[in-house]
Amino acid sequence: MASLPPKHPVQQGTADAAGGADAHHHPPKGLLRWVLTTNHKEIGTLYLLFSLLMFLIGGVFALVIRAELFQPGLQLVQPEFFNQMTTMHGLIMVFGAVMPAFVGLANWMVPLQIGAPDMALPRLNNFSFWLLPVAFTLLLSTLFMPGGAPNFGWTFYAPLSTTYAPPSTTFFILSLHIAGISSILGAINIIATILNLRAPGMRMMDMTLFVWTWLITAFLLIAVMPVLAGVVTMMLMDINFGTSFFNAGGGGDPVMFQHLFWFFGHPEVYIMILPAFGIVSVIIPTFARKPLFGYASMVYATASIAILSFMVWAHHMFVVGLPLVAELFFMYSTMLIAVPTGVKVFNWVATLFRGSISYEPAMLFAIAFVILFTIGGFSGLMLAISPADFQYHDTYFVVAHFHYVLVPGAIFSIMAAVYYWLPKWTGHYPHLRLSQWHFWLSVIGVNLTFFPMHFSGLAGMPRRIPDYSLQFADFNMVSSIGAFMFGLSQLLFVVIVFMCARGGEKAPAKTWDGAVDLEWTVPSPAPLHTFETPPQYRPAEADH
Amino acid sequence: MRKWHVWMTAGTLLLSGELSLNGKLQAAGWNMPVGVTDISREVHSLHMTIFWICVVIGVVVFGAMFYSLFRYRRSKGAQAAKFHEHTTVEVIWTAIPLLILIGMAVPATATLKKMYDASEADLDVMITGQQWRWQYSYLGEDVNFISSLATPREQISGDQERGENYLLEVDQPLVLPVGKKVRLLMTSDDVIHSWWVPELAVKQDAIPGFVNENWVRINEPGIYRGQCAELCGKDHGFMPVVVQAMEEEEFDAWLAERKSAASEEAAGADREWKLDELMERGEQVYGSICAACHQPNGAGLPPTFPALAGNQALLDDREHHLDTVLNGVAGTPMPGFRTTLSPVELAAVITYERNAWGNDTGDVVQPSEIAEQLAE
Numbered sequence: 001m002a003s004l005p006p007k008h009p010v011q012q013g014t015a016d017a018a019g020g021a022d023a024h025h026h027p028p029k030g031l032l033r034w035v036l037t038t039n040h041k042e043i044g045t046l047y048l049l050f051s052l053l054m055f056l057i058g059g060v061f062a063l064v065i066r067a068e069l070f071q072p073g074l075q076l077v078q079p080e081f082f083n084q085m086t087t088m089h090g091l092i093m094v095f096g097a098v099m100p101a102f103v104g105l106a107n108w109m110v111p112l113q114i115g116a117p118d119m120a121l122p123r124l125n126n127f128s129f130w131l132l133p134v135a136f137t138l139l140l141s142t143l144f145m146p147g148g149a150p151n152f153g154w155t156f157y158a159p160l161s162t163t164y165a166p167p168s169t170t171f172f173i174l175s176l177h178i179a180g181i182s183s184i185l186g187a188i189n190i191i192a193t194i195l196n197l198r199a200p201g202m203r204m205m206d207m208t209l210f211v212w213t214w215l216i217t218a219f220l221l222i223a224v225m226p227v228l229a230g231v232v233t234m235m236l237m238d239i240n241f242g243t244s245f246f247n248a249g250g251g252g253d254p255v256m257f258q259h260l261f262w263f264f265g266h267p268e269v270y271i272m273i274l275p276a277f278g279i280v281s282v283i284i285p286t287f288a289r290k291p292l293f294g295y296a297s298m299v300y301a302t303a304s305i306a307i308l309s310f311m312v313w314a315h316h317m318f319v320v321g322l323p324l325v326a327e328l329f330f331m332y333s334t335m336l337i338a339v340p341t342g343v344k345v346f347n348w349v350a351t352l353f354r355g356s357i358s359y360e361p362a363m364l365f366a367i368a369f370v371i372l373f374t375i376g377g378f379s380g381l382m383l384a385i386s387p388a389d390f391q392y393h394d395t396y397f398v399v400a401h402f403h404y405v406l407v408p409g410a411i412f413s414i415m416a417a418v419y420y421w422l423p424k425w426t427g428h429y430p431h432l433r434l435s436q437w438h439f440w441l442s443v444i445g446v447n448l449t450f451f452p453m454h455f456s457g458l459a460g461m462p463r464r465i466p467d468y469s470l471q472f473a474d475f476n477m478v479s480s481i482g483a484f485m486f487g488l489s490q491l492l493f494v495v496i497v498f499m500c501a502r503g504g505e506k507a508p509a510k511t512w513d514g515a516v517d518l519e520w521t522v523p524s525p526a527p528l529h530t531f532e533t534p535p536q537y538r539p540a541e542a543d544h
Numbered sequence: 545m546r547k548w549h550v551w552m553t554a555g556t557l558l559l560s561g562e563l564s565l566n567g568k569l570q571a572a573g574w575n576m577p578v579g580v581t582d583i584s585r586e587v588h589s590l591h592m593t594i595f596w597i598c599v600v601i602g603v604v605v606f607g608a609m610f611y612s613l614f615r616y617r618r619s620k621g622a623q624a625a626k627f628h629e630h631t632t633v634e635v636i637w638t639a640i641p642l643l644i645l646i647g648m649a650v651p652a653t654a655t656l657k658k659m660y661d662a663s664e665a666d667l668d669v670m671i672t673g674q675q676w677r678w679q680y681s682y683l684g685e686d687v688n689f690i691s692s693l694a695t696p697r698e699q700i701s702g703d704q705e706r707g708e709n710y711l712l713e714v715d716q717p718l719v720l721p722v723g724k725k726v727r728l729l730m731t732s733d734d735v736i737h738s739w740w741v742p743e744l745a746v747k748q749d750a751i752p753g754f755v756n757e758n759w760v761r762i763n764e765p766g767i768y769r770g771q772c773a774e775l776c777g778k779d780h781g782f783m784p785v786v787v788q789a790m791e792e793e794e795f796d797a798w799l800a801e802r803k804s805a806a807s808e809e810a811a812g813a814d815r816e817w818k819l820d821e822l823m824e825r826g827e828q829v830y831g832s833i834c835a836a837c838h839q840p841n842g843a844g845l846p847p848t849f850p851a852l853a854g855n856q857a858l859l860d861d862r863e864h865h866l867d868t869v870l871n872g873v874a875g876t877p878m879p880g881f882r883t884t885l886s887p888v889e890l891a892a893v894i895t896y897e898r899n900a901w902g903n904d905t906g907d908v909v910q911p912s913e914i915a916e917q918l919a920e
Contacts, residue, residue, distance in 0.1 A: 072710065073702045079778040080845065147847050153775045159752065160735040160777060164675075164877045166848060248753020249874070254736060255751060289618070291628040319738060319773075320749045321756035324660045328653060335645045339638060346637045349605060352612040356624040367613065371606065378598035385648065387655040388591045390747045391576050394738060394773040459573040460742040462773045465781030467700060469711045471573045 035130070038122035039528055040107045043129050045425070047104025048418075050132055052494065054096030055411075057140070059487050061089035066449075066483035069476045074467055082466035083151035084143065090154025091172075094272065095179050096136050098406065101414045102275040103128075103186045106214045109421060110190060112519035112526065113208050115199025115535045120192035128185035135178035142168035153464060155265070158246030158257040162238040169239060173232045180225045187221035190214055199518065201537035205299070208517050209292065212299050213278030216306045220271050223310070224264040231260040255320055262313035270309045273405060274302055276373075276413030277344055280366045282517065283420050284348055287363035288355030289514035294347040301340035301347075308337050318389045327386050334384035338377070345374050360512070361435035365416035368408055368443050376404030379454065394464075396475075397457025403450045407486075408443070415442070415493070422500050423507030427525035430500040438496060441489035448482025577742050580764045580789070584745035586655045594648055601644075662759040665727035669718065673730070673737030673750035673772070675877060676779035676836055679884060680718050683729075687802040690884065691716045692832045693782045697840075700782075712769040715832065717786035721795035722765050730756040733879050735777060741770035741785055749774055762789040777877070779836050813887040813911040819895065822908060826896025829889045834897075837877065842901040848877065853901035862898075862907065869894055870917065887914040 027033045037043060064085045068076045077085070107125065111118055119125045142149040147166035150156065161169060194215045198207070207215075234257075237243040244250025246257045277298075285292045292298065314322060314330040322330070348370050357363075379401040383389050392398060415438075422430050456475035461468055468476065507524040518537070522530045578588045616622040668683040677692035694713045698704035707713070720726050730739055730750040740747040748758040762768075772783035790798065831840065834852075838844045842853035852858065858865040869890060872880035881890060891911040898907045 072706060074700055075702070079781065083775070083778060083780075151778070157736055157775070160775065164735050164777060248751075252753075254753065288616075289624040290626070293628050293630075294634055295628065297634050319747050320751065321754065324657065327656060327660075331652065331656070332649060335649060338645060339641050342641045343634070343638055345605060349609045349612065350630075350633070351628075352609060352616070354622075354625040354627075355612070355616050356618040356622045357613060357616050358618045370609070374602070374605065378602060381598060382591070382594050385590055385594055385652045387587050387652055387659060388594065390659070391587055391591065391742060391745055393747055394740075455574045458576045460577070460770065462740070462771050462781075464775045465771070467711060467781050469709070470706060 036126070038118075038126050040111050040119045040122070040125065041425075041526060041528060043119075043125050044104045044106075044108030046129050047100050047107055047132075050129075051097050051101035051104055051414075052497075054092050054100070054136060056490070056494075058089050058092035058097055059490060061085045061092065063483060063487050065089060066480040068466055069468070070480040071477065072468055072470055072473050077466070079466045080148060080151060083153075083464070084149040086464050087150045087153055087156075088139075088143070091139065091150070092136070093406075094154060094268070095176070096132075096139075098272045098410050098414070099183060100132060102214070102217070102272070102410075103183075103190075105210075105275070105279070105414070105417050105421075106186075106190050108425065109417075109519060110193055110211055110214060111197070112424075112522065112530060113211050113517050114194060114197060114202060115518050115531050115537060116193060116197035117529065117531050117534075119189050120196055121189045124185050125189050128182045128189065131178050131182035131185075135175045135182065138171055138178070139175040142171050145171070155261060156235075157261075158235060158238070158254050159248075162235050162246055165239065170236065173236045173239075176232050177229060180229050183221050184225045187218035187225075190218040191222075194218075199531070199534050199537040205296065206537065206539055208278070209281035209295070209298055209302075210275070210278035213274040213281075213302050216302050217271050217274045220267045220274070220306055220309065224267045224271075227260060228264040228268075231257065231264065234260075255317075258317050258320060259313070262316045263310075265316065266313040267306075267309040269402075269405075270305060272410045273373075274306065276369065276410050277302060279413045279417045279420075280348065280369050281344075283362050283366040283416055284351050284370075286420070286512050286514040286516075287360055287366075288352050288357050290351060290355040292347070293350035293353075294343070297343055298347055301343045304340040305337060308333060308340070312337060315384060315386075315389070318386050319393050331384060331386040335381065338381050338384075341377055345370060345377070356514075360419070361430065361432070361439055362416045362420035364436070364439045365412045365419060368439070369412045369416060372404055372408030372412070372443075372446070376401055376409055379404065392457065394462055395457035396453040396461045396463055399463050400450050400453035400457060403453070407450065408446050412442075412446075418497065420512075421519075422497070423511040424519055424522075424524050424526055426501050426504075427507055428500050428504035429507050429511075430496050431504060434492060434496050434499075438489060438492045441492070442486060445482050445486030445489055449479050449486055450482075452476075452478045452482075579743045579745050580762055580766065580768065581744055581760055582763070583655070583659055583760075584743065586658070587745045590652055590655060593651070597644060597648065659758075662727050662757045664725065665759060666724040667721065667726045668729060669720070669726060670729045670731070671718075671739055671750060673732040673734075673739065673776070674879065674884070675734050675777050676772070676783040677832070678718075678737075678739070678783070678785060679733075682799065685799060685803065686806055687799060688806070689716050689802075690832070691718060691786070693784055695782075709769065711782065712771070712784045712786070714784055714786045717767065717788040719788045719790060719795060719798055720760070720762060721792045722762050722789050723792065725759060725761045728758045728760060730758065733884075734877065736774050737772050737776045737783070738774035739770075739785055740773040741768050741787055743768040743770075744787065747773055762787075765789050765791060782836075809886050809888060813915045816912075817888075817891065817908070817910060819899070819906075819908050822892045822895040823899060825888065826892035826894075827900070829885065829893040830896050830900075833881070833885070834893065842897070842903075852897050853903060859898065859903055859905055862909075865894060865898065866909070866914075866917065869897075870914075882918055887911040887918060890914045 028036055034046060068082055145168040147168060150169055150172045152161040152165060194211055234245040238245050238247055244252035246252045246254050248254060281292055281298055312330060312334045314326060315334040318327060383392050383401060419430055419435060452475040456472045459471060461472045509523050510520045511524055576588055576591050578585055670681040670683055672679040677690050679690050681688040691714045694715045695711050696704060699706045699710060730748050731754060732750040732752045734752060737750040738747055739750055744760050746758050746760050748756050766789055768787045770785040772780055837849040838852050842851060844851035870880055870882045872878045888911045891909045891914045894909045898905045
């Protein structure tokens with residue numbers, strides 16, 4: 001305890017208060033520097049690079065799936081391996097790509113946006129990052145184990161994931177535990193930072209929407225990751241220690257697994273989208289050169305979505321045979337989510353209205369986010385109608401829905417954030433032409449991939465099948481072409497990011513003329529230590 | 545006046561466009577089928593209603609958005625306004641969606657209530673999911689059979705041209721009478737499956753340890769195809785559902801025929817069977833029940849699905865072999881088949897396994913022996 005940083009470093013206004021001060025002044029050289037770093041910017045970079053690597057690996061798995069589904073019949077892989085690919089694709093993208101990317105952005109930008117010198121708990125920060133490579137090395141190693149990797153889908157329904165699972169499932173459980181601990185520690189750190197380290201004069205209602213959404217997300221993480229830990233521990237017991245939590249033959253209950261999983265799983269969905277709302281709510285005002293419309297209602301809408309997220313989980317279970325009242329309750333509560341979500345979309349549109357809009361790559365991705373996320377929202381509303389869900393459930397319509405909110409939703413918001421803040425991280429603007437190419441190829445690719453899935457789903461194609469009947473052939477071919485287009489254009493993204501790190505047009509401290517938040521008051525690239533003396537916060541010209 | 549006229553025309557055009565578009569999408573297999581039950585029609589109309597509501601909201605929201613994106617370009621010298629709040633507008637766009645949602649929830653609730661009322665059924669069918677086939681039992685009728693994929697493996701591997709109903713065809717469909725309310729009871733022997741036929745708007749999970757209830761009243765005779773909708777292991781994609789709906793008299797005749805076939809089969813258990821007969825029958829049973837996991841050549845897919853060819857543990861211990869097939873192996877995917885297969889089928893498949901693929905034990909397991917074991 002003695003070595004922990006003092007409680008209110010901001011008020012003391014010294015760099016040493018950020019923790020491990022000596023190590024910072026003489027950082028170890030080479031690899032060790034990255035292993036031992038407690039600096040929020042370096043850890044943010046590590047998170048983002050890790051997430052990029054996982055995004056590419058998860059993407060390769062997706063392309064294996066799309067290649068197999070290019071035509072009817074089994075050409076490339078066998079069903080066993082196909083199921084491993086769908087499972088690993090989902091797990092890697094959710095836990096390895098999207099979540100760490102948002103944590104990385106929070107690491108970099110939350111201290112800069114609230115005027116803090118670092119995260120509140122820098123050593124914990126280092127620990128929570130380095131848990132991730134351990135977790136995902138373990139998870140990926142299951143591909144080489146006898147019986148193969150987990151093959152029961154990222155939702156791992158029991159008893160397919162217990163009694164009928166491959167031996168590697170125990171390793172999968174351990175890796176989820178480790179990733180879960182990492183998430184909880186990261187969330188604690190973010191809450192501690194936001195609540196304690198805001199610049200003098202910055203009230204909660206002065207914080208940017210990105211900080212707000214992350215604060216709420218962190219509470220969601222702390223609430224639900226332990227539930228996930230509980231459910232996988234019960235699986236562990238069923239598999240290895242002869243219990244029967246989910247085994248009907250021993251008096252257990254397979255449906256209880258789904259209740260527990262989705263009690264974690266639905267808030268998890270919002271964990272992956274609330275920070276995206278925050279990013280877009282920061283970017284759109286910058287490039288519309290107009291303050292965010294309805295700041296307060298944006299905050300309240302985010303909080304309502306978070307609270308509602310605990311009351312809708314069983315809409316993932318409309319066909320398990322819930323009683324009628326439960327079915328009705330979850331249908332109504334799910335439909336209610338459309339209200340705060342609608343408010344957000346209307347506010348973004350109202351922010352654009354009578355602005356002075358320019359189309360930098362970050363803005364392009366943010367606009368695509370609003371449009372395509374809203375399409376995913378519409379299909380979400382359709383899925384909430386329980387009688388209709390009896391037809392949509394577990395079909396490609398669902399696959400289309402959640403990929404619309406996750407790929408042009410969460411992933412596009414991350415891309416937007418990267419294009420928005422890269423100049424602050426590297427001191428250079430990303431290559432404009434290439435960024436525009438990346439945007440247009442991504443937006444066309446993503447729609448080619450996922451739009452036809454609405455049709456194949458409505459026409460009756462179940463998800464998670466390695467082969468399909470002939471009437472779905474055209475849709476699948478288009479989806480596969482789109483997927484390769486989207487996948488390959490992400491290599492361009494990698495090129496752009498690394499080019500930007502090495503050089504390019506120099507960016508000033510205030511990189512974008514419409515930007516107003518605190519991060520734009522520090523130089524570009526941001527030096528290793530910023531806000532060693534806390535800034536006196538003055539609300540921007542627009543008084544939220 | 546003139547304005548009204550224009551709006552009316554536009555409305556009519558839109559409506560007719562909707563109808564013809566809907567028809568075209570349906571025919572091309574781009575949309576949810578209307579189906580052949582009253583419930584499926586209601587579900588389809590709910591689907592189309594909510595779809596058009598979304599379209600209208602989308603047109604308004606995206607319209608406003610694209611207008612702003614185009615009209616207020618900085619490159620065209622747009623100057624940004626300063627407003628960032630408007631309480632009335634915010635209240636309005638919170639209230640209106642709420643009203644639309646209530647409007648949507650009312651018909652959805654009504655339909656859902658009907659879907660949940662499985663009372664006063666004319667016929668009960670028990671549907672049991674198994675990796676990877678369906679078992680259908682007509683309760684109280686002594687008719688019970690297994691329905692598995694009929695598409696040949698050569699079509700899946702591409703060595704043979706794929707047929708019209710590729711992956712959507714079974715050896716024995718579920719046969720149901722038209723115009724009768726049929727209660728469908730669902731359960732599973734192993735993992736969770738989901739029984740789905742789009743044309744009937746029935747999708748219900750089959751869960752081990754649970755019996756779920758659903759119902760259907762089919763209006764038109766025909767063959768309706770669907771698939772298992774819940775990931776249930778490696779052959780999840782190869783587990784079709786086929787329902788054949790026929791007129792009542794035809795159905796009664798079919799049921800009577802199945803009953804007499806069942807009693808014939810039961811009689812077969814009493815006589816002495818020859819090795820050849822058992823091998824022939826056993827190969828059939830093995831192909832439809834066992835081959836998915838243990839493979840047609842008996843090599844299995846270790847470690848999950850052990851090989852049967854050259855499996856000394858089974859070949860040296862006949863009792864162990866019988867016990868495995870009849871009762872399954874706890875804690876593994878191997879189910880017991882004592883209630884799924886008839887004594888003849890059980891005897892045939894065990895005999896086949898003990899003599900095929902070079903196992904050559906020469907052992908014959910008689911149906912009577914199995915019947916005795918089952919009686920114990």
